[in-house]
Amino acid sequence: MAALVALTVSIISFALIYMAGDPAVALAGENATPDVVAQIRAQYGYDRPLPVQYLDWLAHALRGDFGTSPYFRLPVSELIADRLEVTMILGVLGISFALLVGVPMGVLAAMRPNSLIDRAALFIAVVGQAIPSFWFGLILIVLFAVNLGWLPASGADSWKGFVLPTIVLGYYATPAIMRLTRAGMIEVLGSDYIRTARAKGVKPRKILFKHALRNAVIPVVSLAAVQMGFMLGGSIVTESVFALHGAGYLAWQSISRNDLPTMQALILIFSLFYIFFTFLADVLNAWLDPRLRK
């Protein structure tokens, strides 16, 4: 299933070149003569039949060869490998932050619905959903980098450079995780099997963590996977604000420079990550809930 989706995605990302118009014309630039365009078309192989071009591209892509970036004049794979590391670290940190904050807050809110804790959590969630990332990022920079001087405002030279971007990226994903955890926990805590566990004399804390959380967290896992994929591809804003040169930033550059091979490669890689995390979520959920196993 996942493999089929991956193949479809590869076809779509290949087709992108043609959706944006004739790639040879785009590469040749403005004011190019028809001769130059024809020469470029032959040089990049755009004159061959589409299926041949696709298979050729796919064969190279599978070996990690995405061609050369016309803008950076570097092999695309080298270009991406450099940047992907930053984005991966940021993504993993971001989702960890969101889970470590969102899940416990959701559990606390669910334990006492409509209490002060619940209201506070709701307030944080609404604010998180409402503040745009770039604005939140700038506030943090002004506060912690400029005024207090505790953390650097930009760069990825040490772990300190990742603190603020992680908070910005993670905070954006926190509200949804928190609300879903809260709703799931409230439903599960009212269920018959929790009553059974209480009737057995199981201690309240164990009921909460062993019996309730495992059932409530199943939809959260699926959500976190989607958000993880989203963070890898969509950390453009955060990376720009903190001048972290990651894959998101590279994507933004390649789009604005019409750098087709880089765009293609990034879209394919982001999509594959997305598929991988969704698959991982399915595996994790099957481990959590035996009813999902075949």
Next chain:
Amino acid sequence: MTGTILSIEGLTVDLPKGGDRSHAVENLSVTVGAGEIVCIVGESGSGKSITSFATMALLPRALNVSSGRIVFEGQDILKLSEADHARLRGNRMAMIFQEPMTALNPCYTVGDQIEEVFLSHTDMPKAERKARTLALLTEVRMPDPPRIYASYPHQLSGGQRQRIVIAMALALDPSLLIADEPTTALDVTTQAQILSMFRELRRTRGAGIMLVTHDFDVVAEVADKVVVMQRGVVVEQGTADEVLNRPKHPYTRQLIDAVPRRARDDARETASRPEVLRVEELTKTYRIPASFGRAAREVAALRPASFSLREGETLGIVGESGSGKSTLVRALLRLIDPTSGRVMIDGKDIAAAPKSSLRTLRRDIQIVFQDPYGSLNPRRTIGDQLVEGPVNFGVPRAQAMERARDLVRIVRLGEEVLQRYPNQFSGGQRQRLCIARALMVEPKILVADEAVSALDVSVQKEVLRLLAEIRDRMGLSMLFITHDLRVAAQICDDVIVMSKGEIVERGAIGRVFADPQHPYTRELLAAMPGQGWKVPDLSALPPAVA
């Protein structure tokens, strides 16, 4: 009897403000002795479950105990801390719930969930916990304990899951066992096994058992003492013999009067009447496609079924869950497509009719479903919902409204109900409205699919009487589907017994009860609770004392 285990004294539980009464339970006093089964009987809303939850200290947060004492083994439950409660629960007192399908955590194996009782209350090593769990599984008569030990709840049937809950409750030999409608959701043969398990427990372990039920036949089967509750108040209590055979309070008498009798005395002659429905060799087979190394399989949900229904006749279709009775009804109405066979009404074959003509064919055959809460649209008035059927078939609205007025009178409700919404009615009233709705299009056949199963006994009796009256008045034929033989006995002329997708027996109801031919029918009859109890002739008793 070696002494009192539980003594509830003057217990009052408040309801949140704004309800129809201020107390869920009022001034209740009950004692349970060792080796004694005390049944708390009452209809829905009588406060019987609240009593059991209060004893376990498992009341929902919205409910508060305002006065009284619950003394268990010498200490007042109401004065203990949450941690003390946790120490008692599962250890000294244990509870079995009504709904076995949802009572177990879907994420953990059955073995793990039983072992948790030992884990919570003892410091037994792992190997001993496992050995004790396997022994418990054997004790509650589960087949193949090692396999069940490693199974997840969704792999077990309802009856099996209930046994797991019972195994948990028995794990540490509690002195008090509270069972809240433990067999209501189960088939009658499973119920019989579980009730006999209770009797055995009383004998072998000497535990006190508090059994909450609405079913007097269950009471007759196991009770030593009976407490009758109505609207939060105990109206009568005494030994089983006293309450069952010489009830004093009018409410107790009303409940006992509503208990379905086991046989009909008025046999009606229907064999000479014309046929309105003939079912010939109707079958339904499900194909399960091949997947992951498992070959494709065919499951016969309904094996060739043939029968006919005569005008004015009531034919009962009786069977336990999974017997194929619902499949039969659905295939008959073409709610699912039958695999083969014919369903003839008025010379037309419903089973072969094109989809487009089904709407007109279904006019002759209408259905009343089990759940009176789910089968009325909550956002439309009763009047709108009643006239919808005939209006669809081209009857002018005014004329349909006239018929709706007639019908609500026939089901003994006032005309004003037509302007109201479903949430303003009780379960019994809703079911009467569903019957009225089914009759709006003047069907020849009425199908009642477990139509009284969700109702309290006294309401059940009323609805059954109403159905019989309407049938006779309108010359209706009825297919009456039920899992409850006692209910079938009250209304049916003939009965079909189904088991594993097959009709195993058909005959006049009196004959099937008196002289069952098929082994399965015999098993079903033997499993009926309360057979040792002859429902007393209430008119022969001295006047009731309230």
